[in-house]
Amino acid sequence: MGNSPISNRIRELRFFHDEMTQQQLAEKVGVTRQTIIAMEKGAYSPSLELAFRIARVFGTKLEDVFTFEQDADSMSS
């Protein structure tokens, strides 16, 4: 995983959607496959617009795909 406080379930959701490939997802949301790879590794946090697009492809809510994992201590600082 990367150092982003945002984690995601894209890989898992792809698997449960007829084993959708990274390329297929990339084409559906209008990005490159490298961006999907970076997101799955947690190295890249997508924009809100892209996050909504991905959630829409999987027919689910945004928070079911992305989770903000920063703890309360670091948020208050």
Place this chain on the structure above:
Amino acid sequence: MTYQQRNILVSLTISILVLAYYLFRWAGMMRAGGLVAEDVYRLWGLMIGISIAANIFGVILTQIVSAIVYRIRTNQDEKFIEDERDRLIDLRGTRIAYLTFSLGVLLSMLTMVLGRPPLVMFNLLIFSGLTAQILADLSRLAIYRRGF
């Protein structure tokens, strides 16, 4: 290698070649007895002209060749997509270029303060401009290689 990485690699190669040519000509001038205003200004114009033209033609040529190769290999048309991550990486590279060039401008102004001839300033400006482009391309490539 993606379309963006190819373009960066071409730009980087061209910038390194232009910088090498500039240093070669500059060393030649120094060996011949020092910097002459007319030669330095001509070299200045030449460097900027070559750099812009070579980058434009290099990128166009790379796109044409890679599109042909991709078509032959996959029997499909290559899609040139630039997404938000590509733009972010490009911006990070541009920031490094600005920082490097700003430092170069600052140093060249310092040479004026120290009473050095304007030719030194001109040389420093072109050198920092080319270095900025190289560092920007290197940082973009590094980010692509790292994943982000």
